[in-house]
Amino acid sequence: MNAPDHFQTAGRLGQPLHGEVVIDTHGHLGHSPDFPIVRPTAAALVASMDRMGIQLTCISSIPAIFGDAEHGNALVADAVQAYPDRFFGYLVMDVGYPDKVAAQLARGLAGDFRGLKVWSYGARTGLPYNHSNYEPVFAFAQQHALPVLAHVFGPELDELEGYIKKYPRIRWLLAHIGSAELEKYKRFAREYPTVWVELCLSSCPRGLIEHLVAAGLEDKVLWGSDAVFLDQASQLGRVLFAQIPVSAKRKILGLNARRALGLEPGK
Template sequence: MADEIIDVWMQQPNQRFLDQRWLEPLLRWTDLDRAAPPVAATLGAMDRAGVRIGLLSAWHGPQGVLISNDEVAELVQARPDRFAGIATVDLTDPVRAVREIRRCVRDLGFVGVRVVPWLWNLPPNDRRYYPVYVACVEEDVPFCTQIGHTGPLCPSEPGRPIPYLDEVLLDFPQLVVVGGHVGYPWLAEVLSLVRKYPNFHVDTSAYAVHRLPEELVEFMRGRGRTRVLFGSNYPMLTPAQCLDRLDDLGLGAEARELFLGGNARRVFSLPL
């Protein structure tokens, strides 16, 4: 595959992350091993799909740190040619969260911030997110989140786009937002927001491309070709599993290039 591929949603999970009870459905559906994969296995999975760069996400929830920003930073520093970092923060400590975003972006070179609403059971219009949004705008990095239902054993409601994310995009017109996991079953709401807000994007993580909703694929073929990014959600799905039937989407050359890597390079300001 000649196209440059950037995977915008990956994890390098540790045992602490894989031992979470809410992962049970995903482990059952994907036959994922409870043992944390070595970095060599992650790089091998990227190579098999032709992924040049993977954006590795840190994780923090109400129970504490799951994958720390510093753990991600070590991986990025060891292989800056293959990985970039996505930071996370503790929503219960807003001052420290802002300082941590500044540290991760300015000192560690991270390219975005991710908070997963279902993990906190807090929709993105909750006041505890707002200092995070200000910091993302000030540091000029995207805010990454999850949209749609949840596979893990947690409530899905925080992933509903309207009214929650709609209010955020109204309040922060300069904030760049990337909504991961497509947004099913609220695709009409997702597409209405993408059309309404020029800074809102969608990534296809957690989906094999041949299972993407047809209305999203149609959007990608046309006016939405600059607004959808490739992601896998590795290790739950490998990039190769996600891209196996890419040709079936019927994307033109420009739409394909933008989906696989061009949009990610622009949205996350990745160096050439």
């Protein structure tokens, strides 16, 4: 095992990380239709971030991904306006209603959003990513070189691969690595310069982060928590206590996210 480093020390003491870049690439606001969430507000999430030393959380809203994009996107816009240095907004589109999509995209880009969040199906009904309704969404992301956070639990990777090849200006954040199809996630991260894989997962497979670093993917792994579905602390601890070099922890916790989100200094 590695000797304790300052990441582990901060985790054990319950102290915030100081002097590190920590970016949560996968967060949410708002209530869930499936189960109660305690304090799903922007203020509560900022308080959580402050306790741990997280500078920025990238958010979409739970109501939006469950079908109420107009209301849900408004929650995110309000949060970004209230805390412009703490939140990065992902826009969610009503892909089931294609007549709405163009206006939603235009308003979002003109407003408080810097990326897109897509979720095909799984915990609720939806359209597969290779459905024609997604074409204008990804074409828009290509035109504006936007990051796209895609909910993936394995099989959806095949639905996205054609778009990844077709639209090289999109930076793809493929969520929930470790859920299924691990080797396929790894192949995507290796083969496509515009693909990163994101860690948040409730089951927290032991050794996953060490495995990804040993596989040479430390530059393509992003930390995300899935807050407020999940607690930021438990998901952060997976990286803090991983048996990997400090340099790899820095990349996973924030430096890689700067590249994936277009937040590199000077850009």
